[in-house]
Amino acid sequence: MQNINTILIANRGEIASRVIRTCRKMGIKSIAVFSEADRHASFVEQADVAVFIGESTPAASYLDQDKIIAAAKKTGANAIHPGYGFLSENVSFAKRCETEGLIFIGPNPAAIDAMGSKSKAKALMKEHKVPVVPGYQGDDQSVATLTKAAKKIGFPVLLKATAGGGGKGMRIVHEAKEIKTAIAAAKRESKSAFGDDELIVEKYIASGRHIEFQIFGDKHGNAIHILERECSIQRRYQKVIEESPSPVLAEKVRKKMGQAAVQAAKALQYDNAGTVEFIYDEQSQEFYFLEVNTRLQVEHPVTEEVTGLDLVQMQIESAQGMPLAVQQEEIEGIGYAIECRLYAEDAHNDFLPVTGTIQRFEIPDVDGLRVETAIRSGSEISIYYDPMIAKLIVWDNTRQGAMRKMQYVLRNLVCLGITTNQDFLLHLLENPDFQVGNYDTHFIQNKIDLNNFANTKENKNTFACIAACLHEWQQRESKRTLLRSIPSGWRSNFSNYQQTTYLVAKGEEEIVVKYRFQKNAFTFLLGETTYKVQLIDATKEHCRLEIDGLQYLFNIAQNGQHYFVHNEAIGGVPLIQKERFPAKEIAKVEGGYEAPMPSQIIKVLVSAGQEVKSGDALIILSSMKMENTIEAEKDGLVEEVYASEGSNVEAGFLLLKIT
Numbered sequence: 001m002q003n004i005n006t007i008l009i010a011n012r013g014e015i016a017s018r019v020i021r022t023c024r025k026m027g028i029k030s031i032a033v034f035s036e037a038d039r040h041a042s043f044v045e046q047a048d049v050a051v052f053i054g055e056s057t058p059a060a061s062y063l064d065q066d067k068i069i070a071a072a073k074k075t076g077a078n079a080i081h082p083g084y085g086f087l088s089e090n091v092s093f094a095k096r097c098e099t100e101g102l103i104f105i106g107p108n109p110a111a112i113d114a115m116g117s118k119s120k121a122k123a124l125m126k127e128h129k130v131p132v133v134p135g136y137q138g139d140d141q142s143v144a145t146l147t148k149a150a151k152k153i154g155f156p157v158l159l160k161a162t163a164g165g166g167g168k169g170m171r172i173v174h175e176a177k178e179i180k181t182a183i184a185a186a187k188r189e190s191k192s193a194f195g196d197d198e199l200i201v202e203k204y205i206a207s208g209r210h211i212e213f214q215i216f217g218d219k220h221g222n223a224i225h226i227l228e229r230e231c232s233i234q235r236r237y238q239k240v241i242e243e244s245p246s247p248v249l250a251e252k253v254r255k256k257m258g259q260a261a262v263q264a265a266k267a268l269q270y271d272n273a274g275t276v277e278f279i280y281d282e283q284s285q286e287f288y289f290l291e292v293n294t295r296l297q298v299e300h301p302v303t304e305e306v307t308g309l310d311l312v313q314m315q316i317e318s319a320q321g322m323p324l325a326v327q328q329e330e331i332e333g334i335g336y337a338i339e340c341r342l343y344a345e346d347a348h349n350d351f352l353p354v355t356g357t358i359q360r361f362e363i364p365d366v367d368g369l370r371v372e373t374a375i376r377s378g379s380e381i382s383i384y385y386d387p388m389i390a391k392l393i394v395w396d397n398t399r400q401g402a403m404r405k406m407q408y409v410l411r412n413l414v415c416l417g418i419t420t421n422q423d424f425l426l427h428l429l430e431n432p433d434f435q436v437g438n439y440d441t442h443f444i445q446n447k448i449d450l451n452n453f454a455n456t457k458e459n460k461n462t463f464a465c466i467a468a469c470l471h472e473w474q475q476r477e478s479k480r481t482l483l484r485s486i487p488s489g490w491r492s493n494f495s496n497y498q499q500t501t502y503l504v505a506k507g508e509e510e511i512v513v514k515y516r517f518q519k520n521a522f523t524f525l526l527g528e529t530t531y532k533v534q535l536i537d538a539t540k541e542h543c544r545l546e547i548d549g550l551q552y553l554f555n556i557a558q559n560g561q562h563y564f565v566h567n568e569a570i571g572g573v574p575l576i577q578k579e580r581f582p583a584k585e586i587a588k589v590e591g592g593y594e595a596p597m598p599s600q601i602i603k604v605l606v607s608a609g610q611e612v613k614s615g616d617a618l619i620i621l622s623s624m625k626m627e628n629t630i631e632a633e634k635d636g637l638v639e640e641v642y643a644s645e646g647s648n649v650e651a652g653f654l655l656l657k658i659t
Ligand code: ADP
Pocket: 133, 158, 164, 165, 166, 167, 168, 202, 203, 204, 205, 206, 208, 210, 234, 237, 238, 277, 279, 290, 291, 441
């Protein structure tokens, strides 16, 4: 047995944090490696030692084997945990660790190698009597052979790149007449994406569920399974929600699948954490092997929550050569766990990743909630890495209870600054079919209206505009107390409607907000509807409003004209405030130009007697750190200038007159 006392984590983000936590628990020194983009990341701070390994592009840092090995040597690490992604399923890296005298915390290189190709994996599993999806996986890669195989299997078929992964390199073929072109295109794609154009052809299971089993092995020939995770909620063949146990698996099927998973583990002489993925046909109760992932999965916390096991600790123990501490009979799942992956992505735009700064990140306090993240307020989602923000995991005695908790979490989590899938996840959790476990891998595609899912919340945009408007009003007011020159009382009485316009739905919709303050309350007029609103409390980050007798807390992040408003009832709404005082509205007095808001005069660009042309800049004002240029409405002669540079003026102050 080898003793592990220092582990280098060849990864980043939440999984690095996760591994560090177990290292600490076990008294093991942790070494983080980080790229340029991650210098200020929380996982870097959490590790006992952190080593800079290079530029932000993965190839120059997290995928650079030389740099990682050198960092391990330099810091005295005797083991490497690869996390998931990056080098975790890289055979040459696992071998390299071995030759460099470092313990690779993962399965033996032969097992990784055997599962690295989908065709080899399927062939091996077939040999060991693990049911595989009917299909062709062979050396003869000619178009004729592949076409013949597809016809024999029967359409629809799925073409998969044997070297593919992460949902990439797959193509459904519905009819015989499409097959030749599809094969050519699939080969081209996989060649350029994976450097290999070998394909397998599979029966396409139209309403399958993705059910996978956690497996574990040690170096003494023991192998067990640690129950299943259902991961059918996917977009682009990638998981977004996982749960354990599966809501549909009968005990006898669970037993059979579990046994098949252990058979797979034994076939590989598996000696660490892994996952055997199956596609499950609910109607026939048949299941078929898809692949083995030879690493710790993203969704491993779901298993940990129902079993109470620490899979990272078990990985470390197995890597040290310790025999498995639990027997198959001792594995018991208690209660229900669900995981949602919070991503920086746009559900309205084909789930494309989004980059930017998360201005605020606050997690609600819910019993049984576990959050795996390396994000905090101010963190950047960069172009370089996976856009996952956090994994939200809840546990409860019942599935219903777990679902309810997850909905609560999704309603109350504050993640402001960029587009995320938070409201999309909530929408999935609120779906009646999902709630009773009635779903398959096409659930999102078939059951969710991706254009309209966000519009189901009543008053969504209206309330968000009111909140943004009063937030801004309050900010302005708090500044005003500093402007001594303004007569007191101004602020609490303006009986004329003020007006602000917001752009919602990515600028496609305009909402005009009119409001006035009278008798300690605001009256808002949006379209035909009026709202009575009291401003209960407001800070830079929140505002608490009473709208028609109901109080709401709004979380607000502002970045120039951009607002991100979030509230438990309406979800998150991004807004853009339109240029507040278009030149046309400024000139209220004939020839007179007034300050549109309490401001400071930054610059006076004209003087009395000067000729101006329409559109000429006259005066620059500043308010709320935003500059406003007052421009001439038409040609004329400056009669008088009343504003002086540096002075503070109230709204309506006559700045100058042009005749
Ligand atoms: P990857 O390695 O890219 O993750 P997998 O083989 O694990 O590829 O498949 C990913 C997902 O694609 C599965 O979870 C499932 O939703 C879908 N899938 C894979 N094979 C089939 C199939 N034969 N029929 C229907 N769906 C499939």
